[in-house]
Amino acid sequence: MMTLHGRPGWGSALIEAQLLRYGLPFRFEEVGDLFASAEARAALAAVNPLAQVPTLVLDDGRVMSESAAITLYLADLTGRDDLVPGPQSPERAAFLRWLVFLVANLYPTFTYADDPQRFVADAAAPRRSGRAWTPMRCRCGASSRARRPHHGSSASDSARSICTSRS
Numbered sequence: 001m002m003t004l005h006g007r008p009g010w011g012s013a014l015i016e017a018q019l020l021r022y023g024l025p026f027r028f029e030e031v032g033d034l035f036a037s038a039e040a041r042a043a044l045a046a047v048n049p050l051a052q053v054p055t056l057v058l059d060d061g062r063v064m065s066e067s068a069a070i071t072l073y074l075a076d077l078t079g080r081d082d083l084v085p086g087p088q089s090p091e092r093a094a095f096l097r098w099l100v101f102l103v104a105n106l107y108p109t110f111t112y113a114d115d116p117q118r119f120v121a122d123a124a125a126p127r128r129s130g131r132a133w134t135p136m137r138c139r140c141g142a143s144s145r146a147r148r149p150h151h152g153s154s155a156s157d158s159a160r161s162i163c164t165s166r167s
């Protein structure tokens with residue numbers, strides 16, 4: 001059985017929703033607050049050196065990280081195209097474009113905002129820069145496990161849910 005390392009309300013919700021929608025059996029391993037607990041971070045780092053969620057351990061023990069990669073993998077694994085348009089689908093190009101756009105351009109802004117001091121010596125610097133400072137955080141606190149996956153959604157909802165899972 002697969003194991004999803006995650007935390008309610010964090011980015012693992014995207015993969016949790018897909019696993020539920022596909023009806024794939026999995027175990028949810030709550031990782032704790034990776035920013036507040038060195039123990040939680042060390043425990044996850046033993047599985048995924050990045051110590052980030054989602055981390056998905058496959059049936060045979062292989063480890064996957066990266067939301068977009070897991071999203072594509074699960075579609076391949078199930079042979080389904082209700083979340084990820086298939087290779088011949090006219091929706092495929094736009095899906096891939098937005099999927100990569102979201103994880104390459106938007107997701108990292110959450111990573112920077114979650115703990116700015118990992119990236120700049122002075123945590124207040126982003127606020128002083130004059131740029132709009134949006135306090136987006138992965139650790140938004142909402143319980144993803146309380147939310148049921150939305151059935152009947154369009155394929156591109158899978159990519160869009162990267163954002164909505166943390167709003």
Ligand SMILES: N[C@@H](CCC(=O)N[C@@H](CS)C(=O)NCC(=O)O)C(=O)O
Nearest residue numbers: 010011034052053066067103111138
């Ligand atoms: N590139 C990764 C980013 C994952 C990520 O940043 N996850 C956040 C939670 S929403 C996290 O685990 N942050 C902990 C950290 O950055 O140390 C993906 O697309 O899945």
